[in-house]
Amino acid sequence: MNWHHGVSSAGRVLVALVIALVLVSIAFQTGGYSATGTWSAVLTGAVTGPGSLEATLRYALPLAFIAIGVTVSFRGGFFNAGAQGQFYAGGIVSLYLALVLPASMGGTLVAFVALIAGAFAGALWSIIPGILRIFFNVDEVIGTLMFSFIAIYLVTYVSTGPLKSPTAGGQVAVTRSVPAAVRVTPSSGLSVEMVVAVLLVGIVVWWLLHRTRFGFEIGLVGRNPIMAEVQGVEIRRIGLATFAVTGFTAGLAGAVEVLGPVGNILSGYDPNIGLTAILVALVGVLAVSGALVAAVLFGGLTAASLYLPLAIGLPSTSLVFMTGLISMLVTARLGWGKWPQRVWHGGDRRSKALHDWGESKPLQTGNAGTKLEPITLDRPGSVGSRA
Amino acid sequence: MSGTVRVGMDVAGRPVARDIESTVLGCSDLRVEFGPVVALDDVSLRWVDRGKIHAVVGQNGAGKTTLCRVIAGMTRATQGTVEVEGVSYPAGDAQRVRRAGVELVHQTFALPPHFTVAEALQLFQPTQARGGLYSKRKIEQLWAGRLEEFGFHVLPTSWVRDLSPEQRQAVEITRALSSGSRIIVLDEPTAVLPPEAIAGLFDRLRELVMNGITFLVVMHKLRQVRAVADTVAVLAGGRVVLHPTSMAAITDEEIARLIMDVQSSGSVTSASAIAMGLGAGVDDPGQVHVDMAGVDALHKTEEADVPVPLGAAIPQASALPATVEGLGGDGHIDDIVHGTTTKRVEPSERRHFALQVEEVSTPSSEGRHGLQAFSVTVKVGETVGIAGVEGNGQQALVDTVVGLLPYRSGRILLSEVDVGNLRISARRRIGLRYIPADRQSRAVSLSNSLWVNAMAAQVSSGYGTSGAVRRGYLSERKLRRKGEDRLRQWQVRYSSRDQAMRELSGGNLQRVVLAREVDDNAGLIVAEQPTQGLDLGGTELVWAALRRAASSGAGILLVSSDLDELFALSDRIVVALDGEAIEELYPPYDREVLGRAMVAGVTSS
Amino acid sequence: MNEIYTFINSVLLGTTPIMWAALGCLFAHRAGIYQLGLEGLMLIGAFASIGGALAFGSAWAGIALAIAVCVLMSALFWLVVVILKANAIIAGLGLVGVGVGGTSFLQNVIFHTSGAVVAKATVPSPVPGTATGPAAILASLSLLVYLMPIAAIVVWLIARRSTFGLRVAATGQYPFAANAAGVKVQVVQLLALCIAGAMAAIGGSELSVGSLHAFSYDMTAGVGYVAFTAVLFGKEAPWGVVVASLVFGVATALGIFGEIHAVFGLPLEFLQMTPYVVTILALWFAGWRWPHAGNASAGAFAELQE
Structure with missing residues (x-):
């Protein structure tokens, strides 16, 4: 739909990717690593090498789950930046259930229950800041980020406390392992069931977005919530639903990761998956299909980054540099549209009147459709705090 | 425009005063255009009395606010000059007009809400700051003194966000006066005030006038003009229909008639047609007149x-x-x-x-x-x-x-x-159907496509989508077709139904709104x-x-x-x-x- | 008694990098830009200072280099966020990636190691002596620890008692007012981000050439995010940020201090969570909303959608 918009945003993403690629190549070259050699090693590590493709898909799997959910939030205009925490919440709950549910239930059933519970845990972890945002106007970026930080400590607590593996040494913070019968993938991290699951989630979300009133309304709220409200959209309900969907898929990803390839929880595991997944959603131009493609791309980068130290002695984190660059550029206006004017009131972000959610006034999230409204006297800040 | 003293410029373009020492504030031949709309058309006004309250009244769209902004140099004029204390300046030069002692108090206040009053005033006038640093106590004393001096009861330590509208206005007026200005332009100062606070404002203005401050005040309500102003001028459709006239010399009924711009014929004047935006592309006012008659006949x-x-x-x-x-x-x-x-x-x-x-x-x-x-x-x-x-x-x-x-x-x-x-x-x-005035934020979603805009209410509220939406499940294909049908029916000019709304012109955009909001x-x-x-x-x-x-x-x-x-x-x-x-x-x-x-x-x- | 000294030592060591970075980041937040890239900037600062110290043989030269590099990175961030209108949160997280990836790559290229790079020149302590007890601890702390109170006072003066501070705050709160007062909003934002960058560089330097005397991969380990939260937790006010940094410093020290596993019967992790919970609660109860809310950050997406 809207093909020319799709093309132009895809174009912007492409420009960001190319710029990042060029800069990284220059960095490699000047650092004494041949750029072509590096990229061919990346290709080997991600695609052509033995087991590479499998590794790529294995890392793409959780990214795809999360990115699909993040897509929903972002399309609804809500900046849910807490995928990391939701991922952890899902992981912790599913691990707990996998450990405590009686084996007599049967591995498959336990796994299924643990997966679903993990997904709901993620949804809960997302909906709390969502409620704070929608009913109490607590900025969702801060809310979701704080919940992520809290989840990081929960992971530490779980891995050092109640679920700590008795066999682990004093300083190693790792939990007991999930029973083999409950594991949803082998430790390679790939199973037919999980690939089917991710495709299924993709199809369901795509269908929600494009074939239901719910999806239609998300599109309205995300671009102009005031207009949406005037048309009869229950913007609060839509907002909460987008938070729930994002948390659900991120929680599911966390559960799959724990019940699949990892098998336990190590303090501070997968610290960047939330950010990378947000990036995947953006590079996928906030489309489900785009997210799937971008997930494979970034899964490939992850797989390759593990191969690089072995192949050419480049540290595995070098590619983090590249994802960082893409991240910095992907939302920038790179030659598309108008070159931003010197905006007297400080840019687009200022154009939104902050309406008070609590008093049945229209919600305002950021959107291109809102006219300039630089005047709000409720503008917060903190000169107010007497030092 | 009789009664206007023309002001010339010297060779270098510097303004030269000629026999207008008595003019405290004025403007000549002001013309302001916003696109096709002429907001001010050949406006020449001249106020001679210092230490008075001069009112400007007119309908919405008569050009009052534009006049204020042009006089204060905030808006550029197509042509014309502004005179301050007998010296004329090209219209739209904020710096020079300000230096000449004219300050505008906005209708909406420009005060950061989480500043204290003293801080907000300090932001605008960094006085008492040595090496860029200031002492909190000193600036509080300074501004307490100033506020007191101008007769406002506002504590410099209170937060801007906690101030009532009248207090905010007081701070704004203090800001304007503190720059040494003797001429203050107030754009609809009563519009933001609760009724009970208006009398207080008027008292303050009268006191300040005693100290030789001159006010130019835009107002809507005749009662208020009568209550406070010394002279009144009337704008209608971007033109002057009454030059500054002593309030004693005119009745409310006369002013009301002038505001409504009633001509003996009772028909629409070209000026108000222009103000309505109907004069787009029509240069000859007579032509507009004919067109308007045509509309009426239709x-x-x-x-x-x-x-x-x-x-x-x-x-x-x-x-x-x-x-x-x-x-x-x-x-x-x-x-x-x-x-x-x-x-x-x-x-x-x-x-x-x-x-x-x-x-x-x-x-x-x-x-x-x-x-x-x-x-x-x-x-x-x-x-x-x-x-x-x-x-x-x-x-x-x-x-x-x-x-x-x-x-x-x-x-x-x-x-x-x-x-x-x-x-x-x-x-x-x-x-219920709703055609909002605020089209860009309430009526349409500019980045969404045409068909979405045309069908948004129907889908969201659940009516008139027969077949395209069933129990929450929708057929995008059918919806697009329905949307496109409506667009065609209302003769929206578009190249693709998937086109973004922002690509449409104003009239076309309103057709999309009608297509959505007007149905059987x-x-x-x-x-x-x-x-x-x-x-x-x-x-x-x-x-x-x-x-x-x-x-x-x-x-x-x-x-x-x-x-x-x-x-x-x-x-x-x-x-x-x-x-x-x-x-x-x-x-x-x-x-x-x-x-x-x-x-x-x-x-x- | 010794344990108390050790604990105070840990608190000071934990607080210093957080406070330096948070006090700088304060300006960025007050100017209306979330600088989530703080983590990356600190890491870059830590690396650049050790590189500079090794190259020039002086820790101060290293810190100067770190400041220069971080100011440059901050200017780039400004370019991307303010001029190219990128989303500050996404770009900030990207800056973290650039910091993590860039430093580890350069570490490999320059020092040919992925282990620790040891600093030869370090920041000295103003207190002489190597006696045991309190004196030993004082002597072990770098000058940057002692400069912390001075930095706080200077930041307070600039943020709360200077015309520039007023301009920064007006820019963040109400650009319309800033503009009406003749403030160049974008320029103020650039300056604020550069201050944040410079002080993040000092915070990072304290980690490498200040206290640990080495650089290792991802050595900030979230300190930048903590500093970011400290700015929020401290309500973007200088003394608030100082207190918030101390709170986080204590929390860090508790984590390091091996013997403590539970405080008031609560597992340590729950104690460490509290600043984050309190930040949210503060946002909720106090009802103060943010100078630039996330509802604004999502604005960029309307155009990214298909």
Whole structure:
């Protein structure tokens, strides 16, 4: 739909990717690593090498789950930046259930229950800041980020406390392992069931977005919530639903990761998956299909980054540099549209009147459709705090 | 423009004063254009008395605010000069005008809310700052002194966000005066104040005038002008219709008549046509005049409007004008505009009332009146106009009817169903339709595609999407087709239904809104400034669409600041003042009577 | 007694990098830009200072280099966020990636190791002596620890008692007012971000050439995010940020201090969570909303959608 918009945003993403690629190549070259050699090693590590493709898909799997959910939030205009925490919440709950549910239930059933519970845990972890945002106007970026930080400590607590593996040494913070019968993938991290699951989630979300009133309304709220409200959209309900969907898929990803390839929880595991997944959603131009493609791309980068130290002695984190660059550029206006004017009131972000959610006034999230409204006297800040 | 002292420039372009020592503030030959709209047209004004309060009045869109901004140098003029204390400057030079001692106090305040008063004032005038640093105690003392000096009771330690509107205004005026300015331009200072604070402001102004400060004040209400001003000037349609005149020398009635720009003929003047935006692309005012007459001829006022006392029980038959005839539901736009008769809604098919607003009150928010036991009814097939100077409760009325604003007391019924706490979607299913004034934020989603905009309400509220949406599941293909049908039907000019809304022009954009909001199941259409900013063709189309909707059974609540529009469409006009419905008028309308009611609150009763 | 000294030592060591970075980041937040890239900037600062110290043989030269590099990175961030209108949160997280990836790559290229790079020149302590007890601890702390109070006072003066501070705050709160007062909003934002960058560089330097005397991969380990939260937790006010940094410093020290596993019967992790919970609660109860809310950050997406 809207093909020319799709093309132009895809174009912007492409420009960001190319710029990042060029800069990284220059960095490699000047650092004494041949750029072509590096990229061919990346290709080997991600695609052509033995087991590479499998590794790529294995890392793409959780990214795809999360990115699909993040897509929903972002399309609804809500900046849910807490995928990391939701991922952890899902992981912790599913691990707990996998450990405590009686084996007599049967591995498959336990796994299924643990997966679903993990997904709901993620949804809960997302909906709390969502409620704070929608009913109490607590900025969702801060809310979701704080919940992520809290989840990081929960992971530490779980891995050092109640679920700590008795066999682990004093300083190693790792939990007991999930029973083999409950594991949803082998430790390679790939199973037919999980690939089917991710495709299924993709199809369901795509269908929600494009074939239901719910999806239609998300599109309205995300671009102009005031207009949406005037048309009869229950913007609060839509907002909460987008938070729930994002948390659900991120929680599911966390559960799959724990019940699949990892098998336990190590303090501070997968610290960047939330950010990378947000990036995947953006590079996928906030489309489900785009997210799937971008997930494979970034899964490939992850797989390759593990191969690089072995192949050419480049540290595995070098590619983090590249994802960082893409991240910095992907939302920038790179030659598309108008070159931003010197905006007297400080840019687009200022154009939104902050309406008070609590008093049945229209919600305002950021959107291109809102006219300039630089005047709000409720503008917060903190000169107010007497030092 | 008689009475204007022309001011010349020397070879270097520097202004040269010539025999105008007595002019404290003035302007010559000001012309300001915003695109095709001429906001100010050859405006020359001259105020001679220092230490006086000079008022400028006029309707919405008469150019008052533009005049203020041009005089203060905030807006560039196409041509003309501004004179301050006998020296003339090219219009639009904020720096020099400011240095000459003119300060503008905005209608909306420019104070950071989380600053203390002292900090906010310090931001604008970094005094007492040694090496960029200041002492909190010192600046608080300094500004406490200044505030006291100017007669304002505001603590420099209080937060801006905690100030009442009048206190904020006091801080703004202090800011303006502290720069050493002797001439303060106040843009609608009473608009943001609660009624009880206005007298206080006037007292302050009078005290400051004693100290030799000159005020140029834009105002809406004659009562207030009478209360405080020494002279009054009237703008209408971007032109001067009354040069500064002593208040003693003119009556309220005369001023009201001038504000309404009533000519002996009673017809629309070219100037107000231009102000309405109808003069787009038309250079010859005479041409506009002819066109306007054409519009009037096209839409002969329905004869059959029977004035019915408010709230009285109405026999069904008389609820509809007998001669009004409608069009078929799928009438092509040409039919809509050129009016053939195909369909007439039988009175028995309908209910009596499209809308009943009974004694509804809402809290007033900053600068905007809430409703005070406001009552208005719209019968099926009837168009009721709401007239009033902006900010007298119109917005609150629209918002409560639409469902965006809760009301404290009273009742609202749509098609005789109490909508008490019904959501917007439920109200829409009952038949509510809404054409908002604020098109870019309320009416359309600029980055969404045309078909989405055309079908947004139907999908979201669940009506009129037969087949395309079933129990929450929608067929995008069918929806697009339905959307496209509507776009075609309303002759929206577009290249693709997937095109983004922002690519459309104003008139085209309003057609998309009409395509969504005007349909056969409409029970009540709330039309808020429906033709603002549209050209003649666009205006004609909107008017025709509203007439057609009324004739096929919708009630229409028309909120407009365009009197010609109100006269052309309304079966009744209700005048809103301070959140109350103070007067109800019936055709034939008298511009003067309406003007008196709107501006001066003079009613027949 | 010794344990108390050790604990105070840990608190000071934990607080210093957080406070330096948070005090700088304060300006960025007050100017209306979330600088989530703080983590990356600190890491870059830590690396650049050790590189500079090794190259020039002086820790101060290293810190100067770190400041220069971080100011440059901050200017780039400004370019991307303010001029190219990128989303500050996404770009900030990207800056973290650039910091993590860039430093580890350069570490490999320059020092040919992925282990620790040891600093030869370090920031000295103003207190002489190597006696045991309190004196030893004082002597072990770098000058940057002692400069902390001075930095706080200077930041307070600039943020709360200077015309520039007023301009920064007006820019963040109400650009319309800033503009009306003749403030160049974008320039103020650039300066604020550069201050944040410079002080993040000092915070990072304290980690490498200040206290640990080495650089290792991802050595900030979330300190930048903590500093970011400290700015929020401290309500963007200088003394608030100082207190918030101390709170986080204590929390860090508790984590390091091996013996403590539970405080008031609660597992340590729950104690460490509290600043984050309190930040949210503060946002909720106090009802103060943010100078630039996330509802604004999502604005960029309307155009990214298909």
